Amino acid sequence: MSHLLEVKNLDVKFDTDEGRITAVENISLSVDQGEVLGIVGESGSGKSVTAKSIMKLNPGNTSYNEDAEIILDNENVLQFTSKQDLKKIRGGKVSMIFQEPMASFAPAIKIGAQMVEQLLIHKNINKEEAKSISINMLKRVGIADAEKRFNQYAFELSGGMRQRAMIAMALSTMPKLLLADEPTTALDVTIQAQVINLIKDIIKEYQMGVIFITHDLGVIAQVADHVAVMYLGSVVEKGPVNEILKNPKHPYTKGLLQALPDINNLDAPLSPIPGNIPSPLDRPTGCVFRTRCPHHNPEGKDGKIEMKLIEVEPGHWVDQCGNKCGQNG
Amino acid sequence: MGDNLISVNNVSVNFDYQENFISKKQKIHAVNNINIKIKKGSFFGLVGESGSGKTTLGRAILGANKISSGNVIFHDDERDYDLTDMNKQDLKEYRKKAQLIFQDPYAALSPRMTVRDIIAEPLEVMKITNSRQETDERVRDIASKCRLNIEHLRRFPHAFSGGQRQRISIARALVSNPKFIVADESVAALDVSIQADILNLLKQLQTELNLTYLFISHDLSVVAHVCDVVAVMYLGHIVEMGPSRELFKNPKHSYTKALLSSIPSIDPEKRSEAIELKGEIPSALNPPPGCVFRTRCPNPGVDCKGGEIKMGLIEVEPGHWVDQCCAL
Numbered sequence: 001m002s003h004l005l006e007v008k009n010l011d012v013k014f015d016t017d018e019g020r021i022t023a024v025e026n027i028s029l030s031v032d033q034g035e036v037l038g039i040v041g042e043s044g045s046g047k048s049v050t051a052k053s054i055m056k057l058n059p060g061n062t063s064y065n066e067d068a069e070i071i072l073d074n075e076n077v078l079q080f081t082s083k084q085d086l087k088k089i090r091g092g093k094v095s096m097i098f099q100e101p102m103a104s105f106a107p108a109i110k111i112g113a114q115m116v117e118q119l120l121i122h123k124n125i126n127k128e129e130a131k132s133i134s135i136n137m138l139k140r141v142g143i144a145d146a147e148k149r150f151n152q153y154a155f156e157l158s159g160g161m162r163q164r165a166m167i168a169m170a171l172s173t174m175p176k177l178l179l180a181d182e183p184t185t186a187l188d189v190t191i192q193a194q195v196i197n198l199i200k201d202i203i204k205e206y207q208m209g210v211i212f213i214t215h216d217l218g219v220i221a222q223v224a225d226h227v228a229v230m231y232l233g234s235v236v237e238k239g240p241v242n243e244i245l246k247n248p249k250h251p252y253t254k255g256l257l258q259a260l261p262d263i264n265n266l267d268a269p270l271s272p273i274p275g276n277i278p279s280p281l282d283r284p285t286g287c288v289f290r291t292r293c294p295h296h297n298p299e300g301k302d303g304k305i306e307m308k309l310i311e312v313e314p315g316h317w318v319d320q321c322g323n324k325c326g327q328n329g
Numbered sequence: 330m331g332d333n334l335i336s337v338n339n340v341s342v343n344f345d346y347q348e349n350f351i352s353k354k355q356k357i358h359a360v361n362n363i364n365i366k367i368k369k370g371s372f373f374g375l376v377g378e379s380g381s382g383k384t385t386l387g388r389a390i391l392g393a394n395k396i397s398s399g400n401v402i403f404h405d406d407e408r409d410y411d412l413t414d415m416n417k418q419d420l421k422e423y424r425k426k427a428q429l430i431f432q433d434p435y436a437a438l439s440p441r442m443t444v445r446d447i448i449a450e451p452l453e454v455m456k457i458t459n460s461r462q463e464t465d466e467r468v469r470d471i472a473s474k475c476r477l478n479i480e481h482l483r484r485f486p487h488a489f490s491g492g493q494r495q496r497i498s499i500a501r502a503l504v505s506n507p508k509f510i511v512a513d514e515s516v517a518a519l520d521v522s523i524q525a526d527i528l529n530l531l532k533q534l535q536t537e538l539n540l541t542y543l544f545i546s547h548d549l550s551v552v553a554h555v556c557d558v559v560a561v562m563y564l565g566h567i568v569e570m571g572p573s574r575e576l577f578k579n580p581k582h583s584y585t586k587a588l589l590s591s592i593p594s595i596d597p598e599k600r601s602e603a604i605e606l607k608g609e610i611p612s613a614l615n616p617p618p619g620c621v622f623r624t625r626c627p628n629p630g631v632d633c634k635g636g637e638i639k640m641g642l643i644e645v646e647p648g649h650w651v652d653q654c655c656a657l
Binding site: 042043158159160161188189190191192193194196197215216217218219221222224241242245246255256257259260261262263266270271272273276277 | 378379490491492493520521522523524525526528529547548549550551553554574577587588589590591592593594595596597598600603605606609
C-alpha cells in the first residue's frame, strides 16, 4: 500500500554567513490517510523545517540532498520548481496551521476576503460559492455568528476564535494533508482542549492525513497515532504513540518524559536533561545526543556509532546508539 | 503579623479605557478585591488563563501598577512598608527587597551589555556597592549561586541558550539581595528539559537565600510541583485558594475542576476527559454581575445563573478558600 506522504532520507541544509548548517539529517517518515503523525522535539530540533520542506516553504538559502524524496500522492514534491506545480501543493493538497494565528492572517484584510481569495485560487468556483463554503466552514469549527465574523478583521477575534478561523481556512480547500505546527501552544488550556477536540473530529470527518508538531508530550498523547521524536535534526525514536510514551527506549525520550511535571505524581522529583542543546554549527558527529546523554556507552561517547534507526519491536524504531544507552538505565 | 511577608488587603486595580476620543471613558476591572497573605519562605502560586489579572496583581504588589483601592503591606524585619503610602525613599528601599523575574529571557537582557554588566546594573543603579571591586565580588558570588560559569561573565547574551539566559535573569534579580521575588511565567518560554532545571534552581535558591516567591504561571502541573499555596484567578477574582496538594487533590470550584481536567494527559489511553468549557473568558470591561464564572460554568445553580450570588471567598477546610457561589 502506498502512503499518502512518504519522506525518504531527507537532509535540509542552510547556507549562512557562519557556514553551512545542518537543520535536518536523514529523516524518513510516512503518513497515511486519516492518520495523525506527531512530531515532538525541543526548539531547534528541526520539526518545523521538516514540515516546511513538504511545501517547499524553506527560505532561498536552503539546499536539499539529491537522493531525498518527498512523495505526496505519488509525486515527488522536491522536484517541483514551476509556480504552477507549487500552487498545487501549497494550500491545495497541503494546508498548514501555524502557532500564532495573529501573525498568519493579514491584519488589514477581512477574514472572509482571505478565505475567499485562497478558494478562488485553488478551486474552480465563483465568489458566491466560495463565500458560502467559507461561512459553512466557519460554522463547522464552532464559530458563532459566522456571517458577522466573515466580515471582521483578525484583531477583532479572540485568540481561540482566531485559531478556529485559521483551521477553517486551512480546511476549506479540502487538503489531503494538514500540517499543524504548534497549533495549540499559544492558547490557554481550556481553549487548547476545545481546539484539540475540534481537530480530532475534523480528521475523522474528512479522513485527511495530519502532521501535528508540538513540544508538549501531553498534547501528543491526546492526538497522535504515531510519534517521531526529534533531536537536533534527527529522528531518534519513532513508533506507535502508546509504545513510545509507555515503553520509551531512547535516553532522550526517557529524559523528556521525566522532565515533565506530572500532576498525578507530585512526589516525583523533576529531573532535567543535563547540559544544553549544542548549536547546529557544531553538531556532534555520530550520535547527536551524546553530549547530553546520561548513560553513554564508551563508543557512543566518542561519536563512533553512526546514527541509524533499528526496529526493536514491530513498528518501534530507535537509534542504535540510543537503544544501547537506553538499556543501561 | 509575625510570619507573613506580604499582606494584600482588598486590592483592586482598574484601568481607564477609551475606545476613541469621542467615546465614553470606561473602566477595565483588571483585579477586584483581592485578599492574600504570603507567608515568609513560601512558594505562592498564582494560576489562571490569559486575561485573568495575574500579572497585574503581581505588578501591583511590586508597586509597578497603581493600586486603585485597598493596600499592600510588606512586612520587613524592622518596619512595614505600605505600598499605597510610600515616599520616593521608601520606594527605593522597597525595590531592593522585592524583585521581578521576567518571562522571556530573550527580551529581558540587553544585547549590548556583557553578562557581568547586566547582573551588576541593579547594584550600580541602587547604589548598593561602593567600589567596583565590591560590585565584582557580589556579581561573582550570585553568578556562582545561579550556576553560571564565572568565565562567561565577559560574554554577551547572544552566546547563551534560553536556560542559561534565564539563569542570568535570575542572578540579576537576586543580586540586590531581595527577600521577595515575583516570577512571572519564568519558565513558560523554556523547553521542558530546561524548565525542570530552572524550577529546581529556584527551589534551591529559596532555601539558600531565604526567599519568598510569588510564582505566576498558567501551567498547573508546574505550579502543583513547586508551590506550597496556590490561588486560582479568573477575570480579576480569586475563585479558589489553598495549600497546593489539598487544592489539586480536592478542587471545589468548577473552574479549577475544568482547568485540571483540561491538562492533556500523558497517557494515550486516557483521552479527552476534559470538562469542556464553552466559549471564552468575558471582557473585563463589563464582567458579568454576581459570579464572574457563571457564563461558562458547566453546572450553574439556579441562583448563580441569574447572578444573584455575590463573589466572596469562604473557608471550606482549614486554609482552603472557595468562592461562595460554587461552595454552596
